[in-house]
Amino acid sequence: MSDDTQTPVFQIQRLYLKDLSLxxxxxxxxxxxxxxxxxxxxxxxxxxxxxxxxxEVSVTxxxxxxxxxxxxxxxxxxxAGIFEIRNIPEDQLQPIIGIACPQIIYPYLRAVVSxxxxxxxxxxxxxxxxxxxxxxxxxxxxxxxxxxxxAIN
Numbered sequence: 001m002s003d004d005t006q007t008p009v010f011q012i013q014r015l016y017l018k019d020l021s022l023x024x025x026x027x028x029x030x031x032x033x034x035x036x037x038x039x040x041x042x043x044x045x046x047x048x049x050x051x052x053x054x055x056e057v058s059v060t061x062x063x064x065x066x067x068x069x070x071x072x073x074x075x076x077x078x079x080a081g082i083f084e085i086r087n088i089p090e091d092q093l094q095p096i097i098g099i100a101c102p103q104i105i106y107p108y109l110r111a112v113v114s115x116x117x118x119x120x121x122x123x124x125x126x127x128x129x130x131x132x133x134x135x136x137x138x139x140x141x142x143x144x145x146x147x148x149x150x151a152i153n
Contacts (some may be wrong), residue, residue, distance in 0.1 A: 079109035
């Protein structure tokens with residue numbers, strides 16, 4: 001019985017689209033432009049505990065396309081998941097939340113962004129693959145450097 005209470009658990013409870021926004025502030029005039037738009041893509045990652053052993057992890061993509069200085073369209077999508085994570089050593093918990101969970105969520109976010117662009121009448125925007133491990137390690141390095149700086153002063 002004590003074995004069951006210490007068994008590591010990592011389960012997807014639910015994946016869902018948490019937020020979706022599409023704006024075309026300069027339509028229909030901007031649609032007559034023949035210039036190739038500039039596309040800017042930003043990704044964000046958030047995680048927070050919901051209950052004991054339950055975490056919500058979300059990945060947000062903001063896609064802004066411009067022609068000259070005018071916005072053609074702006075898409076912001078936030079795909080989230082609820083994960084049960086129990087009996088995991090503390091040193092392994094953050095990598096699971098910062099790498100494994102986003103890797104599960106991201107393909108759904110890519111599909112949503114591509115679909116909403118197509119439904120808006122534009123060619124699909126295909127988000128590139130993301131190395132969440134490299135992103136996590138860079139964030140850890142920044143946090144370590146940030147934490148070390150006050151100790152030096």
